[in-house]
Amino acid sequence: MASGGRRWLRGLWAVGQPLFQGRALLVTNTLGCGALMGAGGSMFAVGCSMGPFLHYWYLWLDHLLPASGLRGLPNVLRKVLIDQLVASPMLGVWYFLGLGCLEGQTLDESCQELRDKFWEFYKADWCVWPAAQLVNFLFVPSQFRVTYINGLTLGWDTYLSYLKYR
Template structure:
């Protein structure tokens, strides 16, 4: 039975190989980012529905998350290709270059993706640019500090052990919890401030 399971797994891997080759790899990375963003938002919305009586699942919100996730896929696809060209590295012997790659990723890609996440969703959901920029100012450092707690170690493993064609998929495999956090950060309901006005983040649509 175990032998049959391994044969099934090898057959699945063989069947999936074309998805990680040539032009198909870009499509795989793009859709993978979008699908995992939706999954994270779905997990967050499920929690909100249980915690907030009367709230219903908002498919438009998940559609916006999917669209923004899909735009991140091509960026990550070409970003890793560029990093590999800029700082070629293979195995522990190249650890100094790998550490440089992790640092560049944290200083360049992470903040860019954070900015795009808030501005892109704001645009899709009808916020003005001023509103989106205010939300970004309110939440960016919270996002970026959490990013430093999660991704340097994950990217160290990525650059050390994961073949280049699987790097975005590896990141996508780790992002379900992270995307749930991003959904929380974007759609959480703030308490009313002392002036009696609601903060920039808006309550999730019903």
């Protein structure tokens, strides 16, 4: 990379670094979730509502099961399992009920859609997220965890949209 490009990246990092520290991290995580789901319209509101949950969820997991690198692999695997058994189903429910509400469905209609589609969602979730979370918990610094997940969510949201609207 040319030296001008490196200077530009260093400048960009210097400007963006405060967004991943302290109190600004919650705002960064919240708006990041919302913005990446924003292309779907009402998905923006659902994404923004998930941002604070994910922010505090990862803080709690890191506090509960501290892990660093490969030496922390047993705790990393526990985090992945807890994430899959607790957060993933909860976020799936959140997605279907939240979007249903924003799109004018009754609670009964949203719950029926959830019953119809949940197991398909959850099986696909197990195919994607354990590996993604393994990378997240092993290699991604804690302040970047939600941003990393947001990047992967671009593809995942395409699947969720397909599942919801087919």
